[in-house]
Structures are given as structure tokens and as C-alpha cells.
Amino acid sequence: MKLLFDRGDLRVEKIDNIKNEINYYLNKEENVKEEWIEENHPIDIAEALSELDASEINDFTKLLETEDLADIFEESEKDLQIDILKCKSSEEIIEIFSHMAADDITDILGLLPIQKRKELLRHMKQDDALVVKNLLGYDRESAGGIMTTEYLLLSKNLTTTEALNKIKKIAPDTEIIDTIFVADSNKKLVGSVDLRDILSSDDEKKLEELMDDNIIKVSADVDQEIVAQQVAKYDLTVIPVINKSGILIGIITVDDIIDVIEAENTEDLYKMHGVDEEESSDTTLLQSIKSRMPWMFINLATAFLATFTVAMFEDVIAQVAALAAAMPIVAGMGGNAGTQTLSIVIRGIALGEIDFKDNWTLLFKEAMVGVINGAATGLVTGLILYLMYGNYYLGLIIFLAMILNLLVAGMFGFLIPLFLQSLGIDPALASAIFLTTVTDVFGFFVFLGLARGFIVYLI
Amino acid sequence: MKLLFDRGDLRVEKIDNIKNEINYYLNKEENVKEEWIEENHPIDIAEALSELDASEINDFTKLLETEDLADIFEESEKDLQIDILKCKSSEEIIEIFSHMAADDITDILGLLPIQKRKELLRHMKQDDALVVKNLLGYDRESAGGIMTTEYLLLSKNLTTTEALNKIKKIAPDTEIIDTIFVADSNKKLVGSVDLRDILSSDDEKKLEELMDDNIIKVSADVDQEIVAQQVAKYDLTVIPVINKSGILIGIITVDDIIDVIEAENTEDLYKMHGVDEEESSDTTLLQSIKSRMPWMFINLATAFLATFTVAMFEDVIAQVAALAAAMPIVAGMGGNAGTQTLSIVIRGIALGEIDFKDNWTLLFKEAMVGVINGAATGLVTGLILYLMYGNYYLGLIIFLAMILNLLVAGMFGFLIPLFLQSLGIDPALASAIFLTTVTDVFGFFVFLGLARGFIVYLI
Numbered sequence: 012m013k014l015l016f017d018r019g020d021l022r023v024e025k026i027d028n029i030k031n032e033i034n035y036y037l038n039k040e041e042n043v044k045e046e047w048i049e050e051n052h053p054i055d056i057a058e059a060l061s062e063l064d065a066s067e068i069n070d071f072t073k074l075l076e077t078e079d080l081a082d083i084f085e086e087s088e089k090d091l092q093i094d095i096l097k098c099k100s101s102e103e104i105i106e107i108f109s110h111m112a113a114d115d116i117t118d119i120l121g122l123l124p125i126q127k128r129k130e131l132l133r134h135m136k137q138d139d140a141l142v143v144k145n146l147l148g149y150d151r152e153s154a155g156g157i158m159t160t161e162y163l164l165l166s167k168n169l170t171t172t173e174a175l176n177k178i179k180k181i182a183p184d185t186e187i188i189d190t191i192f193v194a195d196s197n198k199k200l201v202g203s204v205d206l207r208d209i210l211s212s213d214d215e216k217k218l219e220e221l222m223d224d225n226i227i228k229v230s231a232d233v234d235q236e237i238v239a240q241q242v243a244k245y246d247l248t249v250i251p252v253i254n255k256s257g258i259l260i261g262i263i264t265v266d267d268i269i270d271v272i273e274a275e276n277t278e279d280l281y282k283m284h285g286v287d288e289e290e291s292s293d294t295t296l297l298q299s300i301k302s303r304m305p306w307m308f309i310n311l312a313t314a315f316l317a318t319f320t321v322a323m324f325e326d327v328i329a330q331v332a333a334l335a336a337a338m339p340i341v342a343g344m345g346g347n348a349g350t351q352t353l354s355i356v357i358r359g360i361a362l363g364e365i366d367f368k369d370n371w372t373l374l375f376k377e378a379m380v381g382v383i384n385g386a387a388t389g390l391v392t393g394l395i396l397y398l399m400y401g402n403y404y405l406g407l408i409i410f411l412a413m414i415l416n417l418l419v420a421g422m423f424g425f426l427i428p429l430f431l432q433s434l435g436i437d438p439a440l441a442s443a444i445f446l447t448t449v450t451d452v453f454g455f456f457v458f459l460g461l462a463r464g465f466i467v468y469l470i
Numbered sequence: 471m472k473l474l475f476d477r478g479d480l481r482v483e484k485i486d487n488i489k490n491e492i493n494y495y496l497n498k499e500e501n502v503k504e505e506w507i508e509e510n511h512p513i514d515i516a517e518a519l520s521e522l523d524a525s526e527i528n529d530f531t532k533l534l535e536t537e538d539l540a541d542i543f544e545e546s547e548k549d550l551q552i553d554i555l556k557c558k559s560s561e562e563i564i565e566i567f568s569h570m571a572a573d574d575i576t577d578i579l580g581l582l583p584i585q586k587r588k589e590l591l592r593h594m595k596q597d598d599a600l601v602v603k604n605l606l607g608y609d610r611e612s613a614g615g616i617m618t619t620e621y622l623l624l625s626k627n628l629t630t631t632e633a634l635n636k637i638k639k640i641a642p643d644t645e646i647i648d649t650i651f652v653a654d655s656n657k658k659l660v661g662s663v664d665l666r667d668i669l670s671s672d673d674e675k676k677l678e679e680l681m682d683d684n685i686i687k688v689s690a691d692v693d694q695e696i697v698a699q700q701v702a703k704y705d706l707t708v709i710p711v712i713n714k715s716g717i718l719i720g721i722i723t724v725d726d727i728i729d730v731i732e733a734e735n736t737e738d739l740y741k742m743h744g745v746d747e748e749e750s751s752d753t754t755l756l757q758s759i760k761s762r763m764p765w766m767f768i769n770l771a772t773a774f775l776a777t778f779t780v781a782m783f784e785d786v787i788a789q790v791a792a793l794a795a796a797m798p799i800v801a802g803m804g805g806n807a808g809t810q811t812l813s814i815v816i817r818g819i820a821l822g823e824i825d826f827k828d829n830w831t832l833l834f835k836e837a838m839v840g841v842i843n844g845a846a847t848g849l850v851t852g853l854i855l856y857l858m859y860g861n862y863y864l865g866l867i868i869f870l871a872m873i874l875n876l877l878v879a880g881m882f883g884f885l886i887p888l889f890l891q892s893l894g895i896d897p898a899l900a901s902a903i904f905l906t907t908v909t910d911v912f913g914f915f916v917f918l919g920l921a922r923g924f925i926v927y928l929i
Contacts, residue, residue: 049684050684051684052684052686052704054703054704175669178669179669179670180670182666182669182670183666183670185666187648187707188648188665188666188669189646189647189648189665206647206648206665207641207642207644207647210634210637210638210641210647211638211639211641211642225508225509225510225511227511242728243725243728243729243732244513245511245513246725246728247725248646248707248724248725265707265724265725265728266702266705266706266707266724268728269701269702269705269724269727269728269731270702272728272731272732272735273702273731273821276731276735277817277821279739280738280739280742280813280816280817281813281814281817283739283813284806284809284810284812284813285806285810286810286813286814290814291814291817291818291823292814292815292818292823292824292832293823295835296835296838296839299835299839300839300842300843303807303810303839303843304842304843304846304847306806306810307803307806307807307843307846307847308846308847308850310802310803310806311799311803311847311850311851314798314799314802314803315799315854317798317799317802318795318796318798318799319795321794321795321798322792322795322858325791325792325794325795326791328787328791328794329788329791332784332785332787332788332794333781333784334794335780335784335787335791335793335794335797336777336778336780336781336784337777338794339773339776339777339780339798339801339910339914340770340773340774340776340777342798343769343773343776343906343910344766344769344770344773346906347743347744347765347766347769347903347906348762348766350743350902351743351744351745351762351765353743354739354740354742354743354745355740355745355749355750355751356751357739358736358739358740358750359750359751362732362736364750364751364752365751373751376755376758379755380755380758380759380762383759383763384759384762384763384766387763387766387767388763388766388767388770391767391770392770395774399781443809444806447802447805447806451798451802455798
């Protein structure tokens, strides 16, 4: 990540412009001009709106055509969506929904209280309500939860001319058109055709002859992260979702996959350090405290383990206070070396690169990295402490303690995420906190334990 | 990130199957059947090949048609690509290149020694060589470095019928067809048309009337991360790249953007903890030690700052050894609280969510979270230490030290990445190491400093 400093400012300027223009419309109470809507991307308008207060948002949405409002609404963040819905009647909301895709409607209904959700579903056209109800049944983070039902599915018996005519008709209502899915007479998904092949091939060829029957697909209950791995691995722009009978029930487009990847990456980084996945720079002070405090207390409990370890050696420290000065080095270096290993393993799991059968060689490698880096840094540390305190044995025990603690750090940095994963728990979950506990406790124990063994040489 | 444990195994099984089949072909020295190639995705074949040794790879590639080899080659990891190139003559390599896109050829040439690169460029068709040479001129991590030149660009004066005829002809050679770019008579990019609009509109309509003239574009020297942010924000499947005169010189497709996002996310997580971006679970022991050791020494230097801080208070610790047991809590809690803030800020910058004008309110918020979480955990810690040691003042000073250190942790967790960014340095770069140094040094200083002030009440 390397950004130019003024990029943020440029963006801010653009949004500020739009905000000024929104204020202009608000003051004149004049309907928003169609050309203004065309000139400004709905995402940018949504971003500007989100900085206004609720009553201004309410007033401004009244100045918009429903179709334009639907575009902006679709691109808005959750908070803004809720603000907009609050000031609309059920009829107006249904009118907005009529311009939106079923998966986006489903996401929004998921945010509303059950009462309101039921009311809106009652008001919707029966067909649409059925699709949405069906989508609401899937786990939000599964393939079914992120798929959309606006796809192109044609029978394998169609000729390219017939297919092209159908495509011309259906295309405006679909999410993508460059990939067309093909079904057999039982509606089972049997292949996909590239639109360019239809365009450039013989008029009378059947789709069956053109289609690729070896397509990558997922079933509706697959976790969204695995869907993202498949899309990334096979460079797809769309992945079909099938039910247990092999019938196409939806598609997931790559722009939704990017959102999944961004969300999962944020989640990994956050969970690794005990931050709730819902937090962002927008979260209020109270929410932040609420979400972080529990982790602080878990961390406190683990920190006390380190304290109890040190407390066992208070007699040794009372005799040689220099030990208190040196002990943070052993623990801190272990924590950092372990976090290096942890980062690599957590990323490897997220990208699907770590094979379980390679486990033992990788564990051995991480342990060896620990021993060798421990020996190198331990040697330097030992020499410096020898020069600081003029005690040869102090240098020797920190040298040994560093090797042992970095060995343990490498092993646990590797084992903690894999162990969590084998239990079905997210491998990133607070891994760093558990790891630093291990390296603190073990680091203090081995260093102070060695000191007790060598105590006669230290005083 | 939540994965099923057996997912990895399933994938391994598939790759193992392909490996067995490769061995079958190798033993029979029989050319690879076309249907086998169709049944197996080139990416999976590449993955299986990468587990074989160099001579097997060499033997197997001889059994493949060049076109099939090109498909597999294109999907291979760098290491495998180099292994394959090693055993091919320049003529054979040029033959493989002839089935590949210019941007992929450019990436591969970038891996080769300059001598070999020049030789291959000499052997290539002059037109192709020119395109590749041009692409080689861009920074690898800029829009120019990741763009491809296989796009559809039509004149705005064409009618939809004329356009469709051109598209049918050019389509097989382009990366995507659902977005067609439109140029004016000066070859300047003026808009884009959705293929579905061409398909479903009146035959005699001109592209000029159909096109959207408000398109998101980037110039060639823009950093790839900013390109990725734009694509993610505006849900694009392709983004055009223009030169200084506004002429279209390439496009970037969303599958390449996913690779950028994955790479930048890995880089952020790694850099934050002092791991080199080139490392992965495949890296050899020696490479891992080489890349991580420098960071271990930087970390050691910062760890000594903590040691020097504690050493200033050795007289106090010699009198009250309990301080040595309690001091890791203050430092550790500060480190973890600060890393929570750090994670949020680094993610916020990466996702383009943090505005610089909001800085001061956010800094204030993080500082307040620190004070309140510090007070809450400090109170509990103080009580426990009071119960452990029966000393009221020990509890009081740790309570105060926790509040102050978590205040500092929140502020530095926020300021370190923004400060690095304002210097044009990657904000993730070893932020966690710098941060824990600050919280260690300050935590020890304030806790032991307070202890010195209250020393008469502690002994």
C-alpha cells in the first residue's frame, strides 16, 4: 500500500462539490435536473448525502425521480439506506425496490425490523416477494446469500440466431451478458457459452455445440470466502450457483466478490488483533469502546498469566534487578517473531495456499527460522548485556532464552491458526493475542528460570 | 475467514488426480489427448505440474500441443514459468507467446535476464515487440504495468449495425466484450457503450447517441492500489487507461484487479509485522531467514529502548520486585490496544475511507477509547494487584499507568500510519513494531516512574 498524500483530498473536493450542488437544489426546492444526475456517479452522490443530516436527506430525496433515487439508494452505505427508508412510506419503498435487483432488496430487508420486513413483502408483487423470501433463507455469508437471480439461462437446443434474439430481449434485465448459461431439458445447468462465440459463429449452430461443459460452479450453501477463492483462482467474472439437483438458482458477479474479498481481508486483520469486524473509522466512540473492551479484558486475563510467571521469580529479580530490564527483550522478540509466522500462515490459509499434508515440513521450517534468528539476535543481545552489566553469564542465559523462545514462537505462530481452523473456528480470531501470551509466559519462564539456575554467577 | 477443514483436502485430491494422469502420459510417452485438456482447467494442471521436478515438467511439456502449453503456461506461478522457459528454445518460446496476451508476455519478460529478454524481443514480430517494449516501460505496480492492450475501441460515428459487425470480427482477440470504448476523430476516449445497448437498440443509431460519456478512467502512471480502489468503488468490470492526451492506451480487467487487491492486502498484513512481501508458505528456509532477520534486528534495537527505560529504574525494582511482575501488564495492554487502533487506521487508509480533514476528531476518539478502556481494565488490574500484594498504592499506580499508556497507545496507533503516509512511506510498514516500542517504553516509564514517586508507600 503506497498512496499519494493528496489523493484523499482530491476525492474530498469532488464530494464537496456535489454537496454544494445538493444544497443549491435544497434551497431552491427545485427538482433535480436529469443532466446533473447523468454527470454525477450515484456512488459519489450517495457519499455526499451520507454527510448531510437526516432532515436534509429527507428533503433532497423528495426532489429526485424515483428511478434516480433507486440508483443512489442502491449504492449507499447501510446507515444512509436506513436514513432514507425511515422517511418513506411503504408504497414509496416498493416503488424504489421495483428498480432494484432482488439480491440488493434482500440485503436491505435483512437490515429492517421483522415487522417492517413482513409489511414490505406483503406489498410487493407476489413473484418478486417469492424470490426475495427465498433469498432471505440463505446465510448472509454463503453463496446463496450473495447471489443474484438476474442471469441469462437458455436451452441447449437453441440455435445461435434464436439465442441472440432471446438475449436481445432479456439482456436489459440481467446483471451480465458476456456469459450465457445453458440448461438441458430438465433445467439442469450443463454449460456456459461466451457471447462472443455466439456473435461470431455460424447462425444455425446449436448452443450445445458451442458451450463449454466444464464450468466452475458452487452450491448455495458454500461459504462466501470459498466462492471468492474460486473466482480469484479461475479468473471468473461470474460464477453460477446451483441447488442440490444441479439446477441454476443464481449467479454471483465479480463486483460482489471484490466486496467479499475486502470484507474478509478486513475481518482477518481485525480478528487477528481482537477488533470487531463491524468497526470502521466511522464507528462512534461508544460503539468502539463497547466492541473493544471485551477484547481488552480477555487480553488482561492473558496478561496476568505473564504476571504470575514473573511473580514466581520475584526472589531472583530482587537479587538481580538487571533481569527485570532484560526480560522484555526475550518476550518482545518472541512475540514479534511469532507474529511474522502468524501473518504468513493466516494469509496462506486465506488464499488457499496452505496444504495440510505439507504441515510438518512447514512447522519444521518455522521452528528452524526461530532457532536461527534466535541465535543471531540472542548473540548480539548477550554481547550488549555483557557490556552493560559486565556479567558473562547474563549474556549466556539471554542467548539461550532467545533461541528457545523464538523456537516456541515459530511453532506456536504456526500451530495456533491451524489448531483454530481444525476446530472450525476462524483461524485469525485473536491469534496475535494468544500468541503473545504464549511467548510472554514462555519467554519469562525460560529466561528467569535459567537465571535462577545460574543465580550464583549473577550476583 | 471461516473455512471447512476438509476443503483443502478436496482440492488436494483433485490436483493429485491430475498428477497421476500426467504421470500416465509421461510413462507412455503419448501425446496428451485433447479431451483430457478440455476436462481439466489449465490452472489445475499448472498447479499439479508445479509439484513435479524440472525434468518431468520438461518431458511433459513436450507431449503437449503448443496452444495447450500456452494456456497452462499463462496460468502458472512464476517459478513454474521459469522452469518451463528454461527447457525451451527461443523459437518455442515465441511460439508460446503467440497464443498469449501482450501484458502476460510483458510480465514474463520482466522475470528473465536482460540478455534473454532482448533476444526474445528480437525474435518476435515487430508489431508485437513494439507493444511489449512499450508495456515494459511502465512501473510494474502502475496502471500501465498491469493493463492489457486487447480492447474494443470504435469510432463514435459508427451505427450500431456497423459496430456490431466490427465487434463480431474483433471480439475473439479482446479481453472483454461487454464494454466497448468509443473514440472521437482524434482517437481521444470520449465514452463507453454497453454491448447490451448495442444489441437491443435501433440499427441506425450512432454510438455517440448510445454512449455514456461520464466514464471512470485512470492515467497510466497511477498506482495499482488506487486503480483497485476505483474499480471496487464503482463496481467496474473494466477500467480504461489513457495517456496524457486522453487517448486510450489499454484496459485493466477486474480479474487482474482481484490479484492486485490480494497482493496489496498480503503486503499490508506482512509489512505491518515486518515480513517481506515476497514471502509465502512456499519460501525456502534460507530465504525466510534472510528476509526476516533484518526485521528481527530492527526489532531488537527498539526492544533495547525498553530495556534502557527499565534499567533506569533498577533501584526501584530492587526494592519492590513485585513491580517487575506487574510491568508487563501495562506495556502489553498498551501494545494490544494500540494495535487495535492501528488495524482500523491501516484498513481505513487501504479502503480509501479515512479523510484527512476528519483526522482530529478521529484522533480524539481513539484517545478517548484508550482512556476509558484503560480506566476499566486498570481498575480491575489495580484491584487484583491489591489483593495479590495487599498494597493499596501498587493498585493505584497501575490504575493511573494503564490510563496514561492506553491514551498514548490510541494516539500513536492513529498517528504512526498517518505520519508514515504523509512522508510518502507505506503506512503499514512495520507500524506494529514501532507502536509496541512506543507503548513498551512509555508504559514502563510511566509505571516505574510513578512507582519511584510512591516508593515510600510501596516498601
